[in-house]
Amino acid sequence: MTTRAGGVSGGEDGPADRRGLASLNLGRSVGDDPAxxxxxxxxxxxxxxxxxxxxxxxxxxxxxxxxxGHASPEADPEPADAAISTDPALACAVMVADCLPVLFAGPGVVGAAHAGWRGLAGGVLEQTVAAMREATGCDAGAIQAWMGACIGPARFEVGADVLAAFGAEPMPSDQPLFRFQPNAQGEPRWRADLYGLARRKLAALGLGAISGGGWCTLSEPSRFFSFRHERVDGLRSGRMAAVIRLR
Incomplete structure (x- = not known):
């Protein structure tokens, strides 16, 4: 998984509106120089x-x-939030800046999923594992998953709609994976644990190993890009990527 470091974008000497992109921004739609x-x-x-x-x-x-064909400069693939690969020349990549990236490895196949709360609730992890199993015939127990950096459970503020998406009751009290914490205006809000939500889904699939997690993109702006941190410093946020390929 990439961090902010090691690239050529932004910097203290660059235009003010691009300093938030320093330095390894991988997103094309955030106002960075295409070169x-x-x-x-x-x-x-x-x-x-x-x-x-x-x-x-x-x-x-x-x-x-x-x-x-997906690797050609002229490629225009359909919208997708996960990919699998059985070709060592082609690496699966998902971009994030607060959402959760999950990488998968199995016998003869790898995968990557972009799992914000909508994707998690909708089943993107389940769909990725199913595609890997279909491609190779492997058992779920032969697949392992690794969770990259996302916004942490102490900072991810959500409303009742997110709880409902995961089948949790929107009650003004703490629940597993959702900690009740009203905002400054006294409105009901919760702190959601993306890592915990993903780990629960991955465990239910019967994967052989689940690892990673524990970072917070919003809490470490010098290390990670964070979409929500844009509101704090007023600068554009770049995009990181989690990448995996067969060897």
Whole structure:
């Protein structure tokens, strides 16, 4: 998983409106210089030893099985929030800046999922594992998952709609994975645990191992990009990526 470090974007000497992109921004739609994004993506490709295929993410549950055509400069794949690959030349990549990235590895197949609360509630993790099993015939117990950096449970403020999406009762009290904490105006709000919600879903799938988690993108702005931190410093936020490929 990338952090802010190691790229060519923004910086103290760059334009004020691009300093929030320093330095390894991988997103093309955040106002960065396209040449800087291309160089940053080239560096990630060199580090992973394959061609990362970046997706058109829409907070959905569609899973894309990568093939050589997806790596061409003219490729225009359908919107998707997860990908799997059985080709060592093609790396699965998802971009994040507070949402949860989950990487998967199984015998002969890897996968990556972009799992914000909408994707989690909708079943993007389940769909990714199903696609991996269909592609190779492997058992769920042969697949392992790793959770990258996302907004942590102490900072992720949500409303009753998010609780309802996960089947939790929107009551003004603490619940598993949702800690009640009204906002400054006294309105009911909760702190949601994305890691816990994902871990519960992954465990229910019977995966062989689940690891990672424990960071907070909003709490470490010098290390991670954070979409919500834009509201704090007034600067544009870049995008990080979690990337995986077969060896």
């Amino acid at each position: 800087h994004v291309a160089e940053n993506r080239r560096r990630v490709a060199a580090a992973i030893g394959g061609r990362p295929v970046f997706l058109k993410q829409v907070h959905g549950t569609t899973v894309l099985r990568l093939h050589a």
